Amino acid sequence: MAFSLGWKAPRGCWNLLQPVSSGFPLFSWRTAGSYLDPKVKAFVEDNTEVTSSGSLTPEIQLRLLTPKCKFWWERADLWPYSDPYWAIYWPGGQALSRYLLDNPDVVRGKSVLDFGSGCGATAIAAKMGGAAKVLANDIDPIAGMAVVLNCRLNGLNPFPILTKNILNMQQGKWDLIVLGDMFYDEDLAESLHRWLENCFWTYGTRVLIGDPGRPQFSGHRIQHQLHRLVEYILPEPTQQENNGLTTSTVWDFQP
Numbered sequence: 001m002a003f004s005l006g007w008k009a010p011r012g013c014w015n016l017l018q019p020v021s022s023g024f025p026l027f028s029w030r031t032a033g034s035y036l037d038p039k040v041k042a043f044v045e046d047n048t049e050v051t052s053s054g055s056l057t058p059e060i061q062l063r064l065l066t067p068k069c070k071f072w073w074e075r076a077d078l079w080p081y082s083d084p085y086w087a088i089y090w091p092g093g094q095a096l097s098r099y100l101l102d103n104p105d106v107v108r109g110k111s112v113l114d115f116g117s118g119c120g121a122t123a124i125a126a127k128m129g130g131a132a133k134v135l136a137n138d139i140d141p142i143a144g145m146a147v148v149l150n151c152r153l154n155g156l157n158p159f160p161i162l163t164k165n166i167l168n169m170q171q172g173k174w175d176l177i178v179l180g181d182m183f184y185d186e187d188l189a190e191s192l193h194r195w196l197e198n199c200f201w202t203y204g205t206r207v208l209i210g211d212p213g214r215p216q217f218s219g220h221r222i223q224h225q226l227h228r229l230v231e232y233i234l235p236e237p238t239q240q241e242n243n244g245l246t247t248s249t250v251w252d253f254q255p
């Protein structure tokens with residue numbers, strides 16, 4: 001458990017902001033195999049458990065780090081890759097995914113970008129809800145692999161995945177951008193806020209944010225531009241893993 005809790009500490013999240021030097025290019029499910037280093041794939045499969053319990057979306061199966069996995073108990077520095085944030089289904093992503101599954105009209109026929117997709121659950125929920133086009137984006141290439149594996153677990157053809165930092169890149173038009181638990185660091189929150197305002201004002205993109213009330217979110221000026229859509233009580237296992245967080249809310253960004 002110590003390992004998992006260590007990853008959830010805000011300080012650990014700073015590491016996520018470092019650029020990934022060898023980020024994979026955009027790849028689709030047809031070419032995903034060529035990016036899935038068999039050794040890394042085997043490591044991910046050996047060190048995660050397929051589970052659908054303990055979250056707000058029991059209809060989605062995911063490969064996650066659970067107490068049944070060796071590294072749940074092992075020292076964090078023995079994990080040979082970057083911190084596996086993709087192996088945790090975060091409270092913000094859970095709420096957002098639950099909302100999309102319960103309100104498929106929000107995504108049906110739409111183009112959807114899941115920014116900071118981690119395990120890919122919210123992108124998977126968008127696809128299940130009938131989104132016409134889904135892109136999962138995460139700076140961690142192993143998260144990209146996890147998304148491919150998790151798509152297959154749920155009987156979906158893996159959608160495109162982009163493992164680059166797109167915050168400073170020219171944006172395409174998206175009908176909807178979803179962000180689960182992405183406001184955990186002040187610098188990232190600032191960059192994201194600017195980027196989301198630009199997406200909204202340039203393209204009229206709708207933005208939905210899932211967050212369990214992290215201080216970097218509830219203390220940010222973005223609060224004045226949010227409309228609360230729904231609040232969920234987190235399942236007991238998620239509460240236990242998240243040190244006292246009890247609810248998670250979906251917000252509509254309306255600058």
Ligand SMILES: C[S@@+](CC[C@H](N)C(=O)[O-])C[C@H]1O[C@@H](n2cnc3c(N)ncnc32)[C@H](O)[C@@H]1O
Nearest residue numbers: 016085089090093116117118138139140180181
């Ligand atoms: C707290 S996790 C949330 C994952 C997922 N959205 C969820 O709710 O389960 C944050 C994720 O954002 C990714 N990330 C951090 N900075 C990013 C950036 N600039 N662009 C894309 N992804 C980023 C991390 O690699 C990590 O997978």
